[in-house]
Amino acid sequence: MPDVIPAALQPFSSSRVREMPDNQIVTVADLARHDDSVVRLWIGEGDLPTPAPIRDAAIAALEAGDTRYGYSQGTPDLRQALADYHRRHWDVEVAPERFCVSIGGMNAVVMAMQAILDEGDEVIMPSPAWPNAKQVVAICGGVNVAVAFDFHDDGAITLDLDALFAAVTERTRAIFINSPSNPTGWRMPLADMRRLRDFCRERGLWIIADEVYNHFVYDGQGPAPSFLQLCEATDRLLVTNTFSKNWCMTGWRAGWVVCPLGMETLFARLCQYNTTGVAPFVQRACQVALETGDEFIAHQIARCQVSRDILVQGLEALDNVTVFTPQGTFYLFFKVHGLPGTSLERAVQLLRETKVGVAPGSAFGPEGEDYLRICFAIAPTLAEEALARLVPYLRTLSAVAPSAPR
Numbered sequence: 001m002p003d004v005i006p007a008a009l010q011p012f013s014s015s016r017v018r019e020m021p022d023n024q025i026v027t028v029a030d031l032a033r034h035d036d037s038v039v040r041l042w043i044g045e046g047d048l049p050t051p052a053p054i055r056d057a058a059i060a061a062l063e064a065g066d067t068r069y070g071y072s073q074g075t076p077d078l079r080q081a082l083a084d085y086h087r088r089h090w091d092v093e094v095a096p097e098r099f100c101v102s103i104g105g106m107n108a109v110v111m112a113m114q115a116i117l118d119e120g121d122e123v124i125m126p127s128p129a130w131p132n133a134k135q136v137v138a139i140c141g142g143v144n145v146a147v148a149f150d151f152h153d154d155g156a157i158t159l160d161l162d163a164l165f166a167a168v169t170e171r172t173r174a175i176f177i178n179s180p181s182n183p184t185g186w187r188m189p190l191a192d193m194r195r196l197r198d199f200c201r202e203r204g205l206w207i208i209a210d211e212v213y214n215h216f217v218y219d220g221q222g223p224a225p226s227f228l229q230l231c232e233a234t235d236r237l238l239v240t241n242t243f244s245k246n247w248c249m250t251g252w253r254a255g256w257v258v259c260p261l262g263m264e265t266l267f268a269r270l271c272q273y274n275t276t277g278v279a280p281f282v283q284r285a286c287q288v289a290l291e292t293g294d295e296f297i298a299h300q301i302a303r304c305q306v307s308r309d310i311l312v313q314g315l316e317a318l319d320n321v322t323v324f325t326p327q328g329t330f331y332l333f334f335k336v337h338g339l340p341g342t343s344l345e346r347a348v349q350l351l352r353e354t355k356v357g358v359a360p361g362s363a364f365g366p367e368g369e370d371y372l373r374i375c376f377a378i379a380p381t382l383a384e385e386a387l388a389r390l391v392p393y394l395r396t397l398s399a400v401a402p403s404a405p406r
Contacts (some may be wrong), residue, residue, distance in 0.1 A: 016138055023131060024363035028347045032357060039386045042347075042357040044182060044331065046248045046377035048303075051296050054247060057288035061281035070280040072271040073264070074101030074256070078283045081290040082256060088294075089215075092228045098258050100267040101278050101286075105212050105242030105255040109133055111270045112208050112238040112257055113140040121173035123208070126159050128361060128368030130182045133210065142173070148367045149184060155316075155324050157186045157333075165199055174206035180213040180224055183364045183373040184333045185326020187217065190225050197230050206236040213329040215246055215297050218305045224328055233261040245330075245377075246297050247289040254278055254286050300377070304330045307376040307383035314387040318394050330377040333361070335370050338397040343369050354389040 025042055032038045049055075073079070079096040086094050102108040109132065117123070119141040125134065127146035137144040147167050150158045164175065175196065179188035188196075200207050209227040217224050231237045242255035259267050271277055278286075311332055316323045320337040339346045343360035350372070351357050359375075361368030376383060 016141075020135055020138070021131075024344050024347075025359045027344065028351060028357060028360065031348065032351055032355075035355075037355055038351065039356045039382060039389065041374045041376070041378065041386060042359045044245075044375050044377075045250050046245065046300060046330070047379060047382070048248045048300065050248050050252070051289075051293060053292050054249065054285045054289045058281050058285035061284040066280045066284060068280065070277055070283070072275075072277040073268040074099060074271075074278065075280065075283050075287075078287045078290075081287045085290045086226075086228065089223055090226045090229050092226070094228060094258060095233070095261065097264045098233070098261060100257045100259060100264075100271060101283060102240075102255045102257055102271070103275050103278060104253040105210070105240055105244060106132055107253075107274060108240035108242065108255040108257045109208075109210065110136050110140075111267065111274060112240055113137060113142065114270055114274075115238065115259070115263070115266060116206050117142040117173055120171060122169060122171045123174045123176050124164060124167050124172060125176040126164065126178075126181070126186075128183055128364030128371070129176075130178060130210070131363055131365070133176060133178070134365065137176075143171070145172070146365055146367060149186060151324065153322070155322060157184050157324050159186065159188070159192070161192055161195055161199075164196075168203065168205070172203075172205060174208050175200060176208045176210065177227075178210040178212070180216060180326070180328025182213065182329055183331050183359065183361070183368065183371075184324065185329050185331050187224055187327035193225060193227060193230055197227065197235070200236065204236070206238065207231075209237065209239045210241075211239055212242050212245055214241075216301060216304065216330050217328045218301065218308065218326075222301065222328075228258065235260060243286050243289055246300070247293050248300070249286075249289065252282055252285065254282050303380070304377055306380045307378050308332065310380055310383040311374060311376055311387060314391060315394075318391065320397055321394060330375060332374040332376055333368075333371050334374070336372065336394060336397065339394075343371060347372060350390070350393070354393045356386050356389050 029042050079099040082099045083096045113136050117140045122143045122145050123137045124145045134144045147164050214224045239258040244250040315321045322335040324333045343362040347358050347360040359373040361371030
């Protein structure tokens with residue numbers, strides 16, 4: 001892609017922004033964005049519509065004229081609903097004033113980084129990781145330090161906490177944990193969460209916990225534990241989340257941050273200077289999502305589990321594919337042996353040969369280079385269709401490819 005900033009203007013533009021890489025998921029999606037014959041599994045987005053009660057609440061708020069400036073940190077009713085939601089699902093008491101409503105999970109991560117980072121501060125992040133989080137560190141003047149997950153031949157993914165701790169330097173400010181993890185589906189064990197909490201307390205480090213996919217845990221094992229269950233209200237913990245995934249509200253752009261007790265004023269100020277607050281009619285819809293949406297979440301998880309199992313079983317049957325069965329999220333990370341090129345080139349090749357759109361693993365950092373990612377927040381029939389397209393093509397590669405380790 002040509003440089004997006006004309007050469008004459010480059011000396012007057014931000015070097016941090018100029019050096020940002022292209023989003024490779026978008027690169028692949030742009031090749032077939034308007035091709036309706038493609039099975040689109042590249043973007044992390046469920047295929048169900050936002051539930052009707054949520055939509056109706058926004059419409060009613062609009063008709064009632066709820067369209068003016070409001071509370072920058074979020075309406076009192078929404079922050080109380082967030083407190084009730086966390087009590088209901090994680091049995092934790094979080095004061096409503098600790099919640100700060102954001103423009104989606106992306107803005108939540110931005111404000112979390114803005115709140116704690118100074119120039120040159122390091123953020124340690126298990127990788128492959130969500131690329132947006134990595135770039136926010138850079139935009140805020142920080143330095144991203146990647147610690148690679150361990151990928152095992154049996155399809156397991158683990159994180160070596162000793163390696164994570166060894167990456168800490170005098171410049172380290174925070175450790176960013178996304179569990180369950182996009183793109184790998186890894187979930188941090190509860191014992192490791194406690195160990196990380198104790199380490200960060202001892203060193204005076206922040207934990208930024210991105211808990212967007214906590215509900216998306218399968219086989220009746222969810223929701224995933226939250227750091228809010230393990231930490232005190234004054235611990236150096238920032239939790240980010242979004243309405244996008246649980247209630248199929250990606251386009252609504254609403255999320256939240258949980259800050260330590262005592263930082264509410266700082267986050268209210270960040271909201272004022274970032275966005276001046278989330279649209280009040282959107283906040284009303286979010287409140288209804290929290291109050292009425294538990295059944296929809298359960299329906300989504302059951303549906304995702306069926307699609308996950310279809311894809312895992314189908315791909316695992318191929319000798320030249322290694323599948324990392326996700327412990328959480330709605331992503332499937334896998335490796336195709338014998339598919340040439342970089343992961344971006346492999347994703348493009350699969351798109352052209354099978355009309356299935358997947359995300360290249362390198363979009364999530366160099367640690368993901370050998371892999372591909374599928375989003376399975378889709379109807380089981382669509383998962384079956386994707387498999388029907390992928391399997392015959394991948395089988396043609398198995399004759400010339402080494403078998404995947406078993």
